Structure formats: structure tokens, C-alpha cells
Amino acid sequence: MNLSFSDLGNDLYTGKRSVPVVASRRRFYLGSVALFLIAVLGLATQGLNLGLEFRGGSEFRVATSAAPQDYEQTAREAVGAADNTQGVNVTLVGNDTVRVQTERLSDSDSQKVRGDLAQAFDVPERDVSATFIGPSWGASVSQQALRALVIFLVAVVVMLSIYFRNWKMAAAALFALAHDLVITVGIYALVGFEVSPATMIGFLTVLGYSLYDTVVVFDKVRENTQEAFANGRMTYADAANLAVNQTMVRSINTTVIGLLPITAVLVVGSVFLGPGVLVDLSLVLFVGILVGAYSSIFIATPFLVTLRRNDDAVVELGKRAERHRSKVERERAARPVVGDDGAPVPVGAGAPAEREEGSTLTGRAVHQYARSGPRNQPKRPPKSKR
Template sequence: MRLRLVRQDTKFDFFSRWKIWLGISAVMVVVAFASFLQQGLNYGIDFRGGTTIRTQAETPIDIGAYRAAMQTLDLGDITISEVFDPSFDENQHVAMVRIQAQDDQEAVTVEVIEAVEAALTEVAPNIQFVSVESVGPKVSGELIQTAAIAVLLAIGAVLIYIWLRFEWQFAVGAVAALVHDVILTIGIFSELQIKFDLAIIAALLTIVGYSLNDTVVVFDRVRENLIKYKKRDLREVLNISINETLSRTFMTSATTLLALIALFVLGGDVIRGFVFAMIWGVIVGTYSSIFVASAILLWLGVKRDWTKPTDTTGNQFANVDA
């Protein structure tokens, strides 16, 4: 007897209040956009500019002690991470200390660097300062522009892919869901003022791929059922399709969240922002695949006179038991 987290014969009506769900999503998007315009994002050193100091010591690195020693300097955003490399010697411990730019200056002043070195020397007397590198505001601005272009190009590529694989109505629904996910993720970072850096851009692109995969699985089954149930209306076909893929969706989302929650709790401060973005993205991505992408498809309608063969439609993983 196999354990099922979701019954195989579920018959939930996901579209009894589909207009309300679309309205809720629209309100959340407006709130996220308004928060972004009102208070912006808490940009990290990658986007704000700053200085990176590479240290090396013979004793193991205590990130907590490093951070505590630098708190009295009042330098704003400080990121400390340990560098691991198989080529390092056994007693070679390397860390990267990133300090945000002070008062829109091109780089951290020599006095500040000396103060940081003095503070870290008290924690690790044998510490060495291997290199000091600075990222100015101009480079940071270029990084913001490049990151925005990367996200927009990813969404544009999705639009073309879905349009070619399905129909334009499917493409509009899928892209609307992706834009919804990206805006809500940026919005939650703006609302909570969580540090926003290049790792979050990587998370956004990962969320786009995750949400797209979930949406395509549902749309594949919708296309198959549109051919199979030619006399049933679109709303009924969408409900059948989502219920048939619900087991796969639940299993994928649940197992992904288990891994992400473990990373969020045990992974430390360095990756916590990235993992938080992924957790939020998995939740809103699963939601949008059903209540945004499919609801927009129901709203736009789709033609029913397809002549494509049915033996290659659908998805082989759609009925995986959870």
C-alpha cells in the first residue's frame, strides 16, 4: 500500500472564484510596486559600491568574532564570508570582508581600512591582509542595469518559447505569472528591507525557471485534455488538468521547500537572503501557475480545433504520486 500525500481522484474547483484570485494578485502587485517606488530596495555592496578586503590567517576564522569587532566602527553594511579552496594549505584560512561605500565616496578611505585592520588584528593577531579592492558607484549602476536586462530577457525568451509551443493565450498567461512572481519577490524585499544583491538576481532567474516549469506541466495537460474532452467547456478542462497534475505539483513544491527551509535555518547569513527569495518564489510560483496563468487562460479563451496528435502531448511526470 503506497502512501499518498494527495489523493489521486481529487476534484477541487479552482475556478469558482477565479476573478477574486486575479483581483487579489493584482492588489498584491500594486502594493509591491508602490513599496518599491516609495522606499526602494536595500541594495547590498554589489549594487551600492564598496570595498572588499581579503584576509588570511593561520587560525580558523570566527565570522561572529570578526563581525563583533567591526560593529563599533559603524560602517553600515558589512558582509563577511569564508573562502574555501582545495588548493589551500591546512592552516590557510581565507575570508572576504566587504564594506559598503561611505557617503557616496568612490572607495573606503585609507583611515577606515586601517581601522578595520586594527579591529581584526585584535581578534586574530596573525591575520594578514592580502588585497584590497573597491567597486565604485559607476560599476554598481552598471550591475543594476545588467541585472534588470537579464531578468527582462529571460521573461521575453519565455514569452517566445510558450507562444511557439502552445498558443498566444498560453504565452500571455505564463508571462503574466512570471511577471507576477518577480514583482512580488522584489516587493517583499522592499517591504522587509532585506539586503538585495547579485545573489537575489540569481534567485529571481531561478524562480522564473521554476515557475515556468510548473506552468508548462499544467499547460501540457490542458492541451492534452482540450483534445480529449472536445465537448467540455474550458473551465471544466482546466479543473481536470490541474487536479490531474496536483500530485506532482505538491510533491515538487513540498520537497523543494524542505531543502530550502533546512538551508535557511542552517546555512548562515551569507546565503540566507538567497534562500528566502527561493522559498518565497516557490510559494508564489506554485500559486501563480494555478490562480494566475490558468485563470488568465480561462479569461482569454483558447481555440478548440487542434489537429495535433495526442501521443506526444502531456507530460510524463504529470501523474507522479505524492
Template sequence: MRLKLVPRETTWDFFRILRLTFGASAAAVIGSILLFLLVGLNFGIDFLGGTTIRTESPAAVDVGAYRDALTPLGLGDVTITEVFDPTFGPDQNVAQVRIQAQPGQESVAPETIAAIEEALRGVDPGITFASVESVGPEVSGELVRTAILAVTLAIAAVLVYIWLRFEWQFSLGAVAALVHDVVLTIGIFSLLQIRFDLAIIAALLTIVGYSLNDTVVVFDRVRENLRKYKQKDLRDVLNLSINETLSRTVMTSVTTLLALVSLYVLGGDVIRGFVFAMIWGVIVGTYSSVFVASAILLWLGVKRDWSKPDQEAGTQFGGAQP
């Protein structure tokens, strides 16, 4: 017996509570923006500047012991990761310690670095320090600008792609869903004060791709049904299309979440922020494909010129096939 997360055929009216779902989305977006402006994000070293210390030791790296040794120093955001670096040889154990810039300093002071090295030697007397690198405010500022540009260009590319593939109404619906997902992800990071670094930017770009894929699947079925049911009301066509793709949407989301939850539980602190962003993005991306993108399309309407042949109905460019 095959597992079914949703019935084979559903006839749910996804727009029955349209005002409630759309109002909740609008309130969540506004709340996320206010959180970002009033509370801000807990930026990591990538965006605030700081120092990275690379260590080498003949003994196995104990991340927990390293962290316990540095906690009494009160250094703020400290990230400790064990890394594989073939340049150190197969028998070496290498770790990377990242410390945020201290208040009033462009980088971690030499005295602080010396205290860090002394604390780590207390845990592992054989430890050596291969390199010490600092990220200044100019570099971190450039990273912030580059990250914003990357997300903006990704959303702009989606706008053009959907516009060419479908009609402008579809394009605005898809982009509204993407902006909804990105803003809500930033809002939850601001609310929970989870560290926000370059890995989260990578997660945001991945969320954009995931949400777009989900939205395009629904929109493709909408376009097919617009040709097939020329006299059917647009709301009915949208409901039919969402119901027909619902099984695929739920199965994709659930299987993705199973892998992400496993990574979140077992992956450790290094990737936990990235995985949390992905889990949140899959949930809101699935929601927005149904309750935001489709709702925008219903509100804007779509051109349905019945004087054209069937293969050209409901499309912007005469009969263009996906």
C-alpha cells in the same frame, strides 16, 4: 504505506473564488510596485558600490568575532564570509569583508580601511590583508543595468518559447505568472528591507525557471485534455487538468521547500537572502501556475477548431507534439 500530500483523485473547483484570488494577486502586484517606488530596495554593495578586503590568517576565521569588532565603526552594510582560495595554500584561512560605500564617498576612504584593519587585528593579531578592491558607482550602475536586462531577456525568451509550443493565449498566461512572481519577490524584499544583491538576481532567474516548469506541466495537460474532451467547457478542462497534475505540483514544491528551509536555517547569513528569495519564489510560483496563468487562459479563451483532426485540435501549429 506511502505518504500522500493530496488525495489520488481530486475534483476541486479552482475557479470558484476566481475573483478573490485574481483580485488578491492584482492588489499584491500593485502593492509591490508601490513599495518599490516609495520605499525602494535595500541594495547591497554590488549595486551601491563599496570596498572588498581580503584577509589571510594562520588562525581559523571567526566570522562572529570579526563582525563584533567592526560593528562599533558604524559602517552600514558589512558582509563577512569565509572563502576557500587554493592560491593561498591549504593551511591558510581566508575571509572576505565587504563594506558599502559611505555617504558622500565613491568608495571607502583610506582612513576607514585603516580603522577596519586595526579593529580586525584586535581580534586576530596574526591577520594580514591580501588585497583591497573598490567597486565605484559606474561599475555598480552597470551591474544594475545588466541585472535588469538579464531578467527582461529571460521573460522575453519564455514568451517566445511558450508561443511556439502552445498558442499565444498560453504564452500570455505564462508570462503574466512570471511577471507576477518576480514583482511579488521584489515587493517582499522592499517590504522587509532584506539586502538585495547579485545573488538575489540569480534567485529571480531561478524562480522564473521554476515557475515556468510548473506552468508548462499544467499547460501540457490542458492541451492533452483539449484534444480528449472536445465538447467540455474550457473551465472544466482547466479544472480537470489542474487536479490531474496537483499531486505532482504539491510533491515537487514540498520537497523543494524542505531543502530550502534546511539551507535557510543551517546555511548561515551568506546565502540566507538567496534562499529566502527561493522559498518565496517556490510558494508564489506554485500559486501563480494555478491561479494566475490558468485564470488568464480562461479569460482569453483558446482556439478549438473541431474541423481539424484530433491531433491538431487545440494547438496553434498543426499537430505539433511537445
């Protein structure tokens, strides 16, 4: 049987199909813990590859008609003629510019490296530019970025606590944000991606994307759990899991659509432009949005259920839902429900057969249109018999 993506989304929304995200939360926790430990290990052993803007140093750019294939070795050999050149980083910017970054060089060493690079690449010395960046600028950027991060997190906690009227929702969202930030930074450390000021901006942007997805899911969780508390037909975990399923396709679609232009920019920037602000920003957005989509679906809501599992209201709702389930089972025993294939439909949380006519799985009434004609159209008087 062929099942389209739209049909799958409709089945997940109505409850005909269900992905047990909340029930399998321990597996997702273990996966996140493994990623978290790997990220922390990468940060501890390798650290971040800070760009020149943060650590300071000298940068040389050689403008050539066409960079040779062995440009990296050629540049390293040329720079090796000067003293104090540890930590040399050679990259290709576009197709015709070689960028060489070193530790801070003196004026005489810098002038000597310019001449050696010009001779090595057979270009005039005027085509080799030399710049120096002090570490104080990078320290100022880092300080401002950390300050913005703290303000952002405080604003998130206050806003979500007021909007959802539940501090545990704010705590779950904050946990998902920390999850995304640590794993994204850890991936950067493991792979060795260079961290530039554009990367710092990308980190903050990723937190916004992740929070957006989490708020959408939590809004549906609040709607479903409010209905569950009102009628006692579903447990808190079942209502939250239904919310995740109802928003899953939307989250996936949003992530894919958001990644398409970022992927295009990343590929074009890497192939044709080389290292730069565009590549740095698109790279961190690509990694962060993927991690954020995962946490919004598989971490935030399950962690909220874990935080609220011992609340008195949630425990009482579980007892009411169990009584409702027992009542449905007794009614099924007296009058079993048969599916399209002739087999009895099993009783279970979220099963379509448990939904009463004219209501959703959580018990919310659904408007029923008149079957005799269009809505709000007055009925015609009966024709008189002649």
C-alpha cells in the same frame, strides 16, 4: 474516514473530488492584486537593499577567534571614528569573522578604520582586510541581467506560442511570470534582504521553475480542452479546472521536494556560514519557488480561462456542454443514479456518475483489459468430451 494524500490525488485526477480553482478565480485574483500592491508599495517606499557590488563602497573583514555578542555595536563605534561612514552595514560571517561595509572611503580613512577595528576587536591589524568595490561592476551586472531577462521573456513567448499554437496561453504564462517576479522582488524590498549578484541569478532561476510548472499544467489543459471540443461534454472552464486538479498534487510534491534541499542550505548557511552567495541564492529560490507554485496552480490557468471566455469556439463549446448536461439530467430523471450511501448522485460538471463506462470525464476512451485472462494470451480450445 481517513484519506491519504495518494487517495486525494487519485480522487482529484479522476474527478471524484474537485477544487473549484477556476470558479473561484476572482478570489485568487484579489489575493494576487493585494500582494502585488504590497510589493509595489514596498519597492516605492523602501526600495531594494542593494549590496556593495551594486552601490560600490569599502568593505572590511575582521578575523577574530570568537566574535563578541556586541560585535555590531563594537564595529559601528570603531567605524564612527572616521568621516563619511553613513550607511554602515555590519554582519557576521560564520562564527569568527565580522564584515563591515561602508560607503567609499579615502585611502587615509580606510587605513584609519582598519586600525580602529583592530583595536576594538583586540586583533593585529593584519587580521583586518580592506577592499574597495566600484559601482561600475554592479552596473554592468545589472545591465547583463536585464538583457538576459528580456531575451528570456521573448524566447518564452515564441516557444509557448509555437508549442501550444495559441498566443493566449503564452500571454497567460507571461502574466504568471511577471506576477512571480514582482511579488518576489517586493518581498525582498519589504523584508530588507540584501540584493547581490547571486540574488539576480536566483531571480532568473525562479522564472525557469515557475515556467516549468506552468507548462506542465497547460499541457494537461490542452489535452482536456481538445477532448472537450471534440465531444462537447464539458465547458472550457470545467476542462481547464479538471487539468488543474489533475496536476495539483504533482505540483505540490515537486515544490515540497524542491524546497527541502533549499531549506537545508538556507538554514545551514544562515546559522554556520553567515551572509554570502550561498545564502543569497537559496533565499531567493525559497521565496520564488513558493510564489511560482501558487501562480502555476491558482493564477495561470484561471487567467487563461478569462482570456478565452469570449472566443467563439469557447462560447459554442459552452452551449454544447449545456445541451449535454440537459440530456444527462433527463436520463437521470428517468433512471436516477444512487451512490454507495443510497443517496442520489447530483448532476454536475465532473461528477463521476456522468462518466460513461470506458471513458474519462472528458470522454477519452480508456483501454479495457480482458477479464477472462492476461492480455494478449490466446484462448485455449475447449477440452473434448470423452
